[in-house]
Amino acid sequence: MIKGPATVTVDGACDVLGSDVSGKTITVRAGKALPFEPRGRCRLRARLGRGGSMWLADPAKAGVSLWRGITQELTDLVGNKKTTVMLVGETDTGKSTLSVYLANVMLNRGLVPCIVDGDIGQGDLAPPTSIGAAVLPRQVTDLRDVDASLFEFVGSTSPAGFDRFVAKKLRSILDRVGPLGDTCIVNTDGYASDGGIQYKLMIASELQPDAIVCIGDNPELLGAFQGGPWQVLHATPSGQASKSRYERASRRLDQFLRYVGSGSHAVELSRIKFVYMDRLFSPSEILRPPIVQLEPENLKRMFVGLGSAGQIVGFGIITGITPHSIFVQTDVGSFDRIYLGNIRLSRDRAVEVRIA
Template sequence: MLLSGRGRVEIRQGQVEILGAILSKGASFKVRLGRQIPVFSPEVKSIVTGEGFFRWKVIKEDPIPSSWRATIDELLARPNSTVVIVGQTDSGKSTLSQFLLNSALNFSTTVGLIDADIGQTDLGPPGFVAASLVRRKVVDLRSIRPIAMEFIGALSPSKAFEESIDKVKKIKESLLHYNPDYIIINTDGWLDNEGIVHKKKLIEKIRPDIVIALRQDQEENLIKEGSYKLITLNPSPHILKRTQVVRRLSRLANIARFLKGAEAKVIEKENVLSLENHEPQIGDVAAVYENDVVKGIALYGGVVEGKKIFYTRVNSFTKIVVSNINAREIIDLVKSKA
């Protein structure tokens, strides 16, 4: 069953598989707006919808293409490998990352996950590259808590070509200290001519063992096989494309979840930097640093009595860097709870 909508779903009987994670009777999970969840079950009546609104489609085949399942053997054949996933927007990168993550946890204890898709990230807030060490299978990538973040301050790496690559490399190196069994890296969907140059360079610097390319068109030689194993997969025929409005709403919800419990903080002007010297606007997304380590996110709240106000849940910081990613729509929500 392909389930989309926004609400909560409960498993009524038996077991279902969601992208490699098994859920049993009584388990429940959320379906986020704009997300379609493939729920694989021998019996449709196993699922009962709870509150919310849903759309669903019953399909006869396994929603995970057999070519996707076959990639698990490639992981098994290469212990301790790093996998980079590339593909255009709406090609299924996040879905494949989640499936690989859950599947790898069948035969490993710790999997490192890096979300470098700064526009549509699930692990960190938009504009941040985030990483985590995952030990349990997940139904939703957003349920994973990041352990390290780097700030890019843009929604596309085209605005920060080199920096976006260097920061993924840096975060990968920090994950290596924990000796994960695998590292899975999801990337952004920028794949026009310049975007391909960016992905090639990223791959050169990251030195993955496996690159998985999800192809929508038959572009030849997207990324040539090098010192890594290149696997090309076809996207699922059941892709649900997201509109710009849904993407924006998803981004705002993603920012809001990192600001739950945020408080207004006053920052001395000399500790506030601004990317590309832009004049901060109310609702701008900022990164909160303590001694050059990213501690979290803040929203710019304006000037009060000559001091800059930020909403954040980080308590101890030395510097704030403001980007021109703006989330003005949620500033009142954040303020009302602060």
């Protein structure tokens, strides 16, 4: 196992999550742990960054041997029909890692996998507050190496109070990406206790997946899906997936900034509609804001989605607002809607500020 930040050069035959990395140099991002599994003679040369580490792991607790049986069942399920697989489990059980491995195995078998990342707090295919989806044309070791093609904007990093809205947006993005591949793998967040189980049942009811994979030792979560119209599978959690609070916060901030870009655009307010949880607001309502998200002090430095023709085309940070114009840091050149959320970034863009 190698935990980032690290750069690993592979001399010999080796796999990472079902992807052949023989003779390649692999970047392991900070906070991410990947299983390098040699085939025969192989030498790994790792340059570790601050906080990076490497160790020999027990195959019973790490690597793809944990999930070969599950993956075989799921690929057999696909066959010649469109299939949706939903992954659920608590935080740090390996949902994202399993989704990558499953997608890589399907690619090996000539299938085209799509991944929907529904973790609005710690997703890999979209910035926090959002849902991302992508068709995988090639094998990968980290979903953050994939350029997502479809987005939905939620506006919160927590499903609390947004549960039905998240389920609705997951259905929308699944309808859009589903026809592009043979199977859709839907990854969900780690909210899996107390009300989290009802939330996951709500999502399953909305998506109607063919199979639900419950990762980890949560009998209540596993039992909640029994008896539904889907196949239920239980997967062993990865014992190597845990992240510290600092690593989690750093990865989330990196995702925010990755999608903002360095460009700056000024747009006339008269050309913009504001959207919050699918409700439209006109620029004139900033003068007497009906919601706190439209208050000028809250708009400044708010992380937002940017839309055109009814679709999310990118993201940005509102840097300023006047009676006639709004200024957004973004690389998106043209947009006519700004999707508002509950998260602002501090002036130095180093800290999240939640809007009450």
